Amino acid sequence: GQQVMQIPQYQHVQEGEDFTTYCNSSTTLSNIQWYKQRPGGHPVFLIQLVKSGEVKKQKRLTFQFGEAKKNSSLHITATQTTDVGTYFCAVDYNFNKFYFGSGTKLNVKP
């Protein structure tokens, strides 16, 4: 099946530090989505990126889509304990299903 690589697998940060997770594909993507899953919860949609080089912001979260549409990143500025969870990218190769990355588990120490 199609694969999308997500790194790092885990990230432990002190509250107030920044955090970044990366998603990489070997093939060009039509779009990419990002989800957050709190411990014990379900994935919650954050954003979708469609255009080459697109940058979108949601408060302290910045999402980027690479120029070649093969990679994407999610950056959180000044993490808070409420940011704890696993962040997944999800890619749509054929408009019929999304493949999720392996996720980056973020732990924020107060």
Add this chain to the structure above:
Amino acid sequence: EPEVTQTPSHQVTQMGQEVILRCVPISNHLYFYWYRQILGQKVEFLVSFYNNEISEKSEIFDDQFSVERPDGSNFTLKIRSTKLEDSAMYFCASPGTGDRSYGYTFGSGTRLTVV
């Protein structure tokens, strides 16, 4: 916010038994999906359902799995003869707004434990 409702929240079953997981997706959507997540692992695609038919399925979705729409609003995922490795969270999902431009809305999931 429109919601996707899943029942039961937790199901414990003996190996070899059949289970039926239920979902009420966001209404008026043509697409519908089932995903599963083994504890601590990534969310894996199982099957997509479009206009009352299976649109696509993964290699995980073998002959022991089936998806049905018993009435206009409910969807079910049936596992005919459960195995220990079927233990996972099962999520159903609907597109956020009727197309795939706005992400999926996931249900809160059914935790299946096969003993």
